[in-house]
Structure formats: structure tokens, C-alpha cells
Amino acid sequence: MGRTGVLLLNLGGPDQLEDVRPFLFNLFSDPEIIRLPFPWLQKPLAWFISTMRAKKSQENYRQIGGGSPLRQITEAQAQALEAHLQQKGQPARVYIGMRYWHPFTEEAIARIKRDRIDRLVILPLYPQFSISTSGSSFRLMEKIWQEDPLLNRIDYTVIRSWYEQTGYLQAMADLIAQELDRFPNRDEVTVFFSAHGVPVSYVEEAGDPYQKEIEECSALIMQNLNRPNPHVLAYQSRVGPVEWLKPYTEDAIEQLGAEGVQDLVVVPISFVSEHIETLEEIDIEYRELAEEAGIHNFRRVPALNTHPVFIDALADLVINALNSPSVKLAEVTQMKKKVKMYPQERWEWGLTTSAEVWNGRVAMIALIALLLELISGQGPLHLVGLL
Numbered sequence: 292m293g294r295t296g297v298l299l300l301n302l303g304g305p306d307q308l309e310d311v312r313p314f315l316f317n318l319f320s321d322p323e324i325i326r327l328p329f330p331w332l333q334k335p336l337a338w339f340i341s342t343m344r345a346k347k348s349q350e351n352y353r354q355i356g357g358g359s360p361l362r363q364i365t366e367a368q369a370q371a372l373e374a375h376l377q378q379k380g381q382p383a384r385v386y387i388g389m390r391y392w393h394p395f396t397e398e399a400i401a402r403i404k405r406d407r408i409d410r411l412v413i414l415p416l417y418p419q420f421s422i423s424t425s426g427s428s429f430r431l432m433e434k435i436w437q438e439d440p441l442l443n444r445i446d447y448t449v450i451r452s453w454y455e456q457t458g459y460l461q462a463m464a465d466l467i468a469q470e471l472d473r474f475p476n477r478d479e480v481t482v483f484f485s486a487h488g489v490p491v492s493y494v495e496e497a498g499d500p501y502q503k504e505i506e507e508c509s510a511l512i513m514q515n516l517n518r519p520n521p522h523v524l525a526y527q528s529r530v531g532p533v534e535w536l537k538p539y540t541e542d543a544i545e546q547l548g549a550e551g552v553q554d555l556v557v558v559p560i561s562f563v564s565e566h567i568e569t570l571e572e573i574d575i576e577y578r579e580l581a582e583e584a585g586i587h588n589f590r591r592v593p594a595l596n597t598h599p600v601f602i603d604a605l606a607d608l609v610i611n612a613l614n615s616p617s618v619k620l621a622e623v624t625q626m627k628k629k630v631k632m633y634p635q636e637r638w639e640w641g642l643t644t645s646a647e648v649w650n651g652r653v654a655m656i657a658l659i660a661l662l663l664e665l666i667s668g669q670g671p672l673h674l675v676g677l678l
């Protein structure tokens with residue numbers, strides 16, 4: 292029957308404060324996060340942004356204990372999944388492949404080769420698909436497969452997204468219900484879904500299904516919850532000057548406060564582990580904002596982590612994938628709509644998102660040139676006598 296493996300794909304996070312800058316460098320080097328027309332510009336720009344952002348980002352990681360808990364939690368999820376698969380009569384080794392930090396996807400593939408895995412299920416730990424998350428990991432894997440013909444002996448299948456999975460929805464609904472039951476007026480508390488945002492151009496120009504999947508997912512969780520509570524959906528964690536999906540979480544909190552809402556349960560919906568955006572952004576920044584807005588009873592639903600119903604759901608996803616026709620990487624990296632993967636690639640005139648992105652980039656490149664010129668004392672501005 293051969294050896295079966297499961298590869299869990301995730302984002303990765305800095306283990307300690309010294310890792311923050313190189314982690315950010317890896318993230319901004321990814322063309323699925325920032326796409327430039329000249330690939331040679333990618334690394335200098337990534338270096339520049341990571342250097343500029345590192346201090347602020349380190350401060351946030353310091354507030355949650357000096358590093359991301361993502362690696363530890365993902366390892367615990369992998370162990371629990373291995374045990375559940377064993378119990379269900381489907382033994383498999385579970386590997387972790389992070390996109391921007393250790394253990395990197397390349398390291399996981401090396402282990403999979405070393406262990407002579409014959410059948411592999413590729414399972415992203417993102418319930419909803421986005422070009423910027425699962426899409427980026429799938430692209431990387433496609434490249435690894437193209438570069439290593441030995442990998443062709445592995446019979447693999449990919450799970451693209453799984454936000455509709457019954458056990459996942461049940462586990463989310465259970466966690467929300469537990470939090471609501473802590474309120475005396477539990478049926479009146481507002482359920483506030485906060486999803487990680489993406490730039491609007493990903494959805495509108497590149498056809499990223501992320502927003503649609505997030506909206507469907509929150510509606511399905513509410514159905515499973517089966518309570519009369521009002522609910523809202525907003526997007527957090529935007530980066531850079533362009534427009535991201537709206538409403539922004541901070542604006543939605545202020546709006547609810549202004550409407551007289553006092554009781555709020557925040558549900559992080561795009562990620563299945565605790566991470567900087569739950570522990571710092573929601574628990575510290577948004578809590579403070581809510582307090583100022585008059586929302587005095589603010590609670591957050593914990594991330595799924597190793598919730599047994601959730602781990603069981605992952606095991607069911609794996610078993611189902613092994614018993615279904617395989618899905619190849621080329622199928623999940625190609626979007627259904629005929630769309631461009633990289634919304635920022637095309638220049639457009641006018642006040643468009645694309646123009647906004649390009650203006651930001653040109654300014655950034657000019658800034659790098661200026662810095663290099665100031666440091667080296669040479670360059671076009673010295674040449675024309677401006678410096």
C-alpha cells in the first residue's frame with residue numbers, strides 16, 4: 292500500500308525577536324505579496340520594507356512574549372492529527388512546511404523524500420483560499436516539483452480550501468457558543484467576525500475568491516451556531532497605502548460603539564492558530580479601541596489550535612482526499628476565472644488601485660536610490676548637483 296504522508300502548509304512566524312527582520316524579508320520577497328515588473332527589484336525592495344518595518348513589528352512580537360507561537364502550535368496540531376489518523380485506521384506521517392520561516396516548505400519536502408513517502412495529501416492550514424496564502428504556497432510547491440523530477444514518483448493530491456467542512460464549522464460554533472454563554476444576556480451579544488484582509492485589487496482584478504469564501508464561511512458558522520445573535524464581518528491587519536477589503540475592523544468597532552453596542556465577541560476567522568494578530572492586534576489594540584468606543588464587555592473566541600473536533604475534521608479531510616480523484620498543483624494555481632494572478636503588474640492611468648500601488652512603488656524605489664546615494668555619495672542626484 293505504500294507510505295502515506297500529510298503536508299500541512301502554513302505561513303510561519305519569527306521564533307524570536309532577531310528573526311523578525313529576516314522573516315519580514317522572506318514575506319516581502321514573495322511576488323504573491325508584492326509583484327514587481329522587474330524581478331531584480333524584488334529583493335532590494337523587500338530588504339527596504341523589512342528594514343523599515345522591523346522595529347514596529349518587533350515591538351508587537353515583544354508584547355506577546357518575544358516571538359510567534361505558530362511553530363509550536365502547528366507542531367502540536369501535526370502530532371494530534373497523526374494520532375487521530377492512526378485511530379481512524381489511516382496511519383500517516385504529518386509534515387509541516389512553512390512559507391516564510393522554519394521549518395520551510397523545502398525542508399519538509401526533503402524529509403518527505405528521505406522517508407520515501409508514496410502518497411501525499413497537501414493540506415493548507417488556511418480554511419479559505421487566497422492568492423496571498425495557500426496560493427503562494429501552492430506556487431512554491433509547483434516550482435519545487437518542476438525542479439526535482441524525483442518528486443514525480445509521489446502520488447499527491449491537494450486540498451484547495453475547506454471552509455465548508457462540517458467538523459470545522461461545528462468546532463468554530465462550539466467555541467463561539469462557549470464565549471457567548473459567559474454573558475448574562477447571551478442572545479443579545481454581537482458576534483464580530485474579524486478576517487485578515489487582502490488588498491481590494493486581489494479580489495476585483497485578480498479574481499481572488501478569498502472574500503467570497505470568508506463571507507460564506509461566516510454565514511455557515513452562524514447557521515451552525517443556531518442562535519439569534521446579530522453578527523458583523525470586518526477585515527483587519529492591513530499593510531501599506533492601498534485600499535484593502537472593507538469594512539476595516541477598527542472602523543466597524545467604532546461604528547458599533549457609536550450605535551450603543553456594549554457586548555462583543557470577536558471571532559478570528561481566517562486562521563486556525565493563535566498568532567500575532569489574535570494575541571496582539573485583537574487582544575490588545577482592538578480591546579483598547581472597543582473600551583474607548585464604549586464597548587465594555589469585549590471577549591475573543593480562542594483559535595482552534597488542537598480542539599479535538601477540529602483535529603478530527605482535519606483527519607476526515609485527509610481521508611476523504613485519499614479516497615477521491617487527485618487534484619494537481621496546476622489545477623489549484625490556475626484561477627477559475629481567466630484572471631491575472633498579479634493585480635499590481637499592469638499600469639493604469641487615473642485614481643485606480645493599480646496606479647496607487649505603482650505610485651507607492653516608484654516612491655519607494657526613489658527613496659532607496661536616495662538612501663543609497665546618501666550612503667555612497669554617488670548617483671544621479673550628485674551628478675546633476677542636487678546633492
Ligand SMILES: C=CC1=C(C)c2cc3[nH]c(cc4nc(cc5[nH]c(cc1n2)c(C)c5CCC(=O)O)C(CCC(=O)O)=C4C)c(C)c3C=C
Nearest residue numbers: 303304305324348359361421423424487489530561566567
Ligand atoms: C488568511 C490569513 C492571511 C492573509 C490573507 C494574509 C495576507 C497578507 N499578509 C500581509 C502582510 C503581513 N502578514 C503578516 C503576518 C501574518 N499574516 C498572517 C495571515 C495572513 N496574511 C498571519 C497568520 C501572520 C502572523 C504570523 C505570526 O507571526 O504569528 C506580517 C508580519 C507581521 C507584521 O509585521 O504585522 C505582514 C507584514 C500581506 C501584505 C497580505 C496580503 C497581500
Ligand SMILES: [Fe+2]
Nearest residue numbers: 302487488528
Ligand atoms: Fe498576513
